[in-house]
Amino acid sequence: MTCTAADSKEGCKEYRYYERCIRGFLGKLTRDRSAALGGAPFASLAKVNTISTSNRLLDSLSLVDCEKLLSRSKAVLLPQKTVLCEPRQRPAFAYFLTSGMLSSVYMTANGQSAEVAVTGREGVVNGVMVFGPAMSATQGIIQIAAAGYRIALDDLRNLFHSSEAIRSRLLEFVQNEAVASTVIAGCHRLHTTEKRFAHWLLMVHDRVGTDDLRLTQTFLALMLGSGRPTLTLAAGALQRRGLLELHRGRVTVLDWSGMETAACECYGVTRKLLRDLYINPVSRPTVSRG
Numbered sequence: 326m327t328c329t330a331a332d333s334k335e336g337c338k339e340y341r342y343y344e345r346c347i348r349g350f351l352g353k354l355t356r357d358r359s360a361a362l363g364g365a366p367f368a369s370l371a372k373v374n375t376i377s378t379s380n381r382l383l384d385s386l387s388l389v390d391c392e393k394l395l396s397r398s399k400a401v402l403l404p405q406k407t408v409l410c411e412p413r414q415r416p417a418f419a420y421f422l423t424s425g426m427l428s429s430v431y432m433t434a435n436g437q438s439a440e441v442a443v444t445g446r447e448g449v450v451n452g453v454m455v456f457g458p459a460m461s462a463t464q465g466i467i468q469i470a471a472a473g474y475r476i477a478l479d480d481l482r483n484l485f486h487s488s489e490a491i492r493s494r495l496l497e498f499v500q501n502e503a504v505a506s507t508v509i510a511g512c513h514r515l516h517t518t519e520k521r522f523a524h525w526l527l528m529v530h531d532r533v534g535t536d537d538l539r540l541t542q543t544f545l546a547l548m549l550g551s552g553r554p555t556l557t558l559a560a561g562a563l564q565r566r567g568l569l570e571l572h573r574g575r576v577t578v579l580d581w582s583g584m585e586t587a588a589c590e591c592y593g594v595t596r597k598l599l600r601d602l603y604i605n606p607v608s609r610p611t612v613s614r615g
């Protein structure tokens with residue numbers, strides 16, 4: 326998706342498309358739920374959850390719990406550089422991305438910055454803010470233009486307390502994200518920019534699935550906590566190995582297998598964390614049938 330700032334307005338064609346999707350999705354959820362409740366045991370509801378929202382956390386839930394979240398959500402388009410969370414503030418919303426990717430960036434008073442977490446369609450942006458009163462320490466900025474579902478943090482908090490399954494999945498995702506952040510922190514300190522750049526491109530690819538990324542070298546340097554000259558040297562080394570091409574404001578990866586060889590050992594850890602999310606079944610939904 327190639328969103329511009331104007332695309333976020335509600336009159337935009339793509340926005341109307343996502344609005345139709347969420348209305349249609351909720352309509353089908355309601356019909357399937359009614360059919361399932363018409364005599365089938367409650368536990369069988371999970372078996373009719375065959376509709377994909379493209380968000381892995383939502384898709385890991387039963388129809389009932391997925392409906393609870395989506396019925397309180399609004400479809401949104403999020404152009405590149407949209408800020409969803411500011412340092413020393415508490416955001417009002419959480420976001421279930423269905424495409425694109427957000428970077429959580431730590432910034433110092435003198436203008437230095439480094440990415441400490443990435444979130445794509447595997448989880449929920451700002452989900453950690455449900456758990457307590459702490460302010461955010463990072464800026465959450467859309468790095469790859471995204472779409473998704475926005476829910477008020479108060480609504481998500483209420484569902485976190487009322488649904489065992491939603492609570493279980495949210496805790497699992499936030500724990501996974503925290504562990505991945507510790508790996509990224511160590512990676513920043515211990516590995517070369519060339520290896521970290523390869524690791525970072527692989528993490529983006531695992532979440533977005535595209536070979537062609539619209540990112541400037543200045544932006545990449547900010548994400549990796551490197552100066553631009555250092556990033557240029559690292560990118561040049563990967564380019565000479567035939568792994569990527571750099572254009573103006575664009576990175577095209579040519580060889581993902583070679584990129585894995587070029588990356589630091591951290592990629593093995595972050596890839597496994599992402600792959601293992603939600604592999605265990607959630608607890609049975611706690612919703613009453615009335």
Ligand SMILES: [Zn+2]
Nearest residue numbers: 512516589591
């Ligand atoms: Zn590393």
